[in-house]
Amino acid sequence: MCLWFTILLFQPDMEFILARTIEVLSATPGAVRSLIGELSDEWIASPSRDDWGPFDVVGHLIHAEHTDWIPRARVILDQGEDRNFPPFDRFGHFEMVQGKTMSQLLDEFAAARRHSLDTLAGWNLSEDPLDLQGIHPEFGPVTLRQLLATWPVHDLTHLRQIATSMAKQYDSAVGPWKEYLSILK
Amino acid sequence: MCLWFTILLFQPDMEFILARTIEVLSATPGAVRSLIGELSDEWIASPSRDDWGPFDVVGHLIHAEHTDWIPRARVILDQGEDRNFPPFDRFGHFEMVQGKTMSQLLDEFAAARRHSLDTLAGWNLSEDPLDLQGIHPEFGPVTLRQLLATWPVHDLTHLRQIATSMAKQYDSAVGPWKEYLSILK
Numbered sequence: 001m002c003l004w005f006t007i008l009l010f011q012p013d014m015e016f017i018l019a020r021t022i023e024v025l026s027a028t029p030g031a032v033r034s035l036i037g038e039l040s041d042e043w044i045a046s047p048s049r050d051d052w053g054p055f056d057v058v059g060h061l062i063h064a065e066h067t068d069w070i071p072r073a074r075v076i077l078d079q080g081e082d083r084n085f086p087p088f089d090r091f092g093h094f095e096m097v098q099g100k101t102m103s104q105l106l107d108e109f110a111a112a113r114r115h116s117l118d119t120l121a122g123w124n125l126s127e128d129p130l131d132l133q134g135i136h137p138e139f140g141p142v143t144l145r146q147l148l149a150t151w152p153v154h155d156l157t158h159l160r161q162i163a164t165s166m167a168k169q170y171d172s173a174v175g176p177w178k179e180y181l182s183i184l185k
Numbered sequence: 186m187c188l189w190f191t192i193l194l195f196q197p198d199m200e201f202i203l204a205r206t207i208e209v210l211s212a213t214p215g216a217v218r219s220l221i222g223e224l225s226d227e228w229i230a231s232p233s234r235d236d237w238g239p240f241d242v243v244g245h246l247i248h249a250e251h252t253d254w255i256p257r258a259r260v261i262l263d264q265g266e267d268r269n270f271p272p273f274d275r276f277g278h279f280e281m282v283q284g285k286t287m288s289q290l291l292d293e294f295a296a297a298r299r300h301s302l303d304t305l306a307g308w309n310l311s312e313d314p315l316d317l318q319g320i321h322p323e324f325g326p327v328t329l330r331q332l333l334a335t336w337p338v339h340d341l342t343h344l345r346q347i348a349t350s351m352a353k354q355y356d357s358a359v360g361p362w363k364e365y366l367s368i369l370k
Binding site for chain 2: 014024040139142143145146157163167168170177
């Protein structure tokens with residue numbers, strides 16, 4: 001692929017396409033496992049309850065898989081009387097991860113994601129239901145299309161958080177290079 | 186691993202350890218491949234010459250493997266009369282990637298990284314040579330330890346860039362969630 005072809009091909013703001021979305025959702029568990037599955041504990045621990053290392057990030061991704069994406073999509077697809085999403089607890093994984101190893105969490109995330117994608121595939125969604133709405137506890141009406149677009153972006157946000165958290169461990173070890181490394185700013 | 190153990194284990198600024206560094210360097214090619222190896226072209230193209238998508242990022246990582254890390258380490262280890270690093274061209278990969286597929290670049294990156302790590306292992310470095318210095322073209326004297334610490338942080342910087350570039354493709358597709366997604370800010 002030459003550079004100009006690359007540029008011509010690029011659309012600055014891609015339209016939501018379910019099949020493209022599933023490509024990313026399918027890739028995340030393997031990417032996270034490849035990145036952190038063989039690392040020593042020093043790389044994966046969290047500095048604090050609010051500043052997560054890879055261990056807590058994977059816990060959070062599992063928790064979201066169980067209580068956020070598919071459950072909220074169900075609320076929308078059911079179109080029942082109450083279309084409010086149950087609120088999502090961003091600290092909800094802390095209890096669930098206790099006593100578990102990184103490897104166990106990576107297995108759990110892969111299994112939970114596979115189950116979510118099987119459920120999604122089973123719905124065999126056409127374009128119409130993507131416009132159905134549910135009610136987000138903080139910003140009101142959102143469509144199923146927006147919920148499903150947010151899912152891979154949430155994955156990528158946390159992959160970025162894993163990379164940033166690891167890089168910061170070498171904040172002073174890099175010496176004068178720090179000025180050139182945006183991830184350490 | 187319980188939360189408190191996690192916190193106790195954490196060292197906010199990890200000391201450079203060669204074996205820990207190699208853990209990350211070994212993981213990167215697989216992590217990048219798992220993340221982008223099966224994606225459609227829409228996800229991987231670059232918006233511009235300065236704003237790289239995954240395709241150009243992998244090209245850049247290969248170019249750095251050939252012209253930056255190991256060659257600069259050699260300059261330091263040789264301790265010859267001229268200890269200046271040759272400058273690194275951050276656009277140096279553009280010609281090299283022309284006509285190649287994403288899959289070819291991922292293979293090239295994995296092979297180049299394997300070769301680099303074999304070279305590094307062959308040096309069988311003890312602590313002493315890690316304090317030897319070379320001259321960076323912009324900020325002067327740097328140690329081998331700092332160069333080797335910067336290498337995995339550079340990987341993580343570009344993994345973060347890949348995640349950010351992909352997320353931005355759904356900038357408007359996520360609707361009101363945009364406010365909550367730091368990666369889109």
